[in-house]
Amino acid sequence: MKLKAALASVALAGSIAAVSTPAMARDTISIVGSSTVYPFATVVAERFGRNTDFPTPRMESTGSGGGLSIFCQGIGTQHPDITNSSRPIKKSEFDLCKSNGVEEIVEVRIGSDGIVIAQSAQNEKLDLSLEQVFLALAKDVPDPSGAEKLVPNPYKKWSDISSELPDVAISVMGPPPTSGTRDAFVEIAMEGGCSKYPFIKAMSKNDFRAVCRSIREDGPFIDAGENDNLIVQRLSRDTGTYGIFGYSFLAENRNVIQAVTVDGVEPTQETIGSDQYPVARSLFFYVKKAHVGVVPGIQEYIAEFTSEGAWGDNGYMVDVGLIPMPRADRMEVAKRAKELTPMTAADF
Numbered sequence: 001m002k003l004k005a006a007l008a009s010v011a012l013a014g015s016i017a018a019v020s021t022p023a024m025a026r027d028t029i030s031i032v033g034s035s036t037v038y039p040f041a042t043v044v045a046e047r048f049g050r051n052t053d054f055p056t057p058r059m060e061s062t063g064s065g066g067g068l069s070i071f072c073q074g075i076g077t078q079h080p081d082i083t084n085s086s087r088p089i090k091k092s093e094f095d096l097c098k099s100n101g102v103e104e105i106v107e108v109r110i111g112s113d114g115i116v117i118a119q120s121a122q123n124e125k126l127d128l129s130l131e132q133v134f135l136a137l138a139k140d141v142p143d144p145s146g147a148e149k150l151v152p153n154p155y156k157k158w159s160d161i162s163s164e165l166p167d168v169a170i171s172v173m174g175p176p177p178t179s180g181t182r183d184a185f186v187e188i189a190m191e192g193g194c195s196k197y198p199f200i201k202a203m204s205k206n207d208f209r210a211v212c213r214s215i216r217e218d219g220p221f222i223d224a225g226e227n228d229n230l231i232v233q234r235l236s237r238d239t240g241t242y243g244i245f246g247y248s249f250l251a252e253n254r255n256v257i258q259a260v261t262v263d264g265v266e267p268t269q270e271t272i273g274s275d276q277y278p279v280a281r282s283l284f285f286y287v288k289k290a291h292v293g294v295v296p297g298i299q300e301y302i303a304e305f306t307s308e309g310a311w312g313d314n315g316y317m318v319d320v321g322l323i324p325m326p327r328a329d330r331m332e333v334a335k336r337a338k339e340l341t342p343m344t345a346a347d348f
Helices: 002-019 038-051 064-071 091-099 130-137 180-194 205-212 228-237 247-252 269-273 298-305 327-338
Strands: 030-033 082-085 105-120 140-142 150-152 172-174 221-223 242-246 257-259 280-288
Touching: 030 038, 030 064, 038 247, 038 298, 064 082, 064 091, 064 180, 064 280, 105 180, 105 228, 105 247, 105 269, 105 298, 105 327, 130 180, 172 180, 172 228, 180 205, 180 242, 180 280, 228 242, 228 247, 228 257, 242 247, 247 257, 280 298, 298 327
Parallel strands: 030 082, 172 221, 172 242
Antiparallel strands: 082 280, 105 242, 105 257, 105 280, 140 150
């Protein structure tokens, strides 16, 4: 049995080498993906590089969708080993991986995060309903006359939506279409507000999503790219602009920005962890199992990420804004990660 295992390991390494460019052979873990998961993964990577004999992993912030697209291009050291994601992998992405020979993918859920709408700390506190968020940012909205039809978004100022909102132009900076934060925002916040309208809710699934997930392109929404720090910098000096990003960036910059409450709920570790906050989501990373044992340190990196000292209730990732999962969930995820249990089609 040991001989068979050894031969299998050699064969696997050989198959990867066959599709890898020798000049690109490496001993450093390559990670791409979500800008939201990036701060957590960076902290883990730095500790890992400092406290082990392995090099510090190389990290690139590409957005969740962009990272999964790169990750799924194939097996071999010219391709990344791990991709971070602020949403679950889609069935279409799983199928893309399969079609390119990425047969075994290990999913590791790392905790929770909230998507916040933030503003300058100099502003008066603002509360928005999910319906108001949808009306501010959707490409098409219900006719303000009350007719059950959609019209191009006519709202230019927040006060056009409600007299109780600021009498200033709608200006919201947010992530691009490749971002998992964008995916989660339109699915949770935009659909949540959109579903308040019965005639839209009664549409077919495809039509409902097309209406509810379409962001306006006439100016009030500004695509800020994958750099959430740029949004924070803009908000700190512009009281008329709002920004959309993960809770961790709010936690790190509370001296210059503050959160908008959503449906009366402040985003905090407690409200996000208990699902009270309306715009909460789970965070993940995905591992290419075929690269384990070929690129050194992958399994050890996974072990560090899933250790109680990192993601536990008092772990160091909490200090940068991660909302830990319940302990029982952490133990189950850690067990699957340690065993490198791959995903199957039944997971979708």
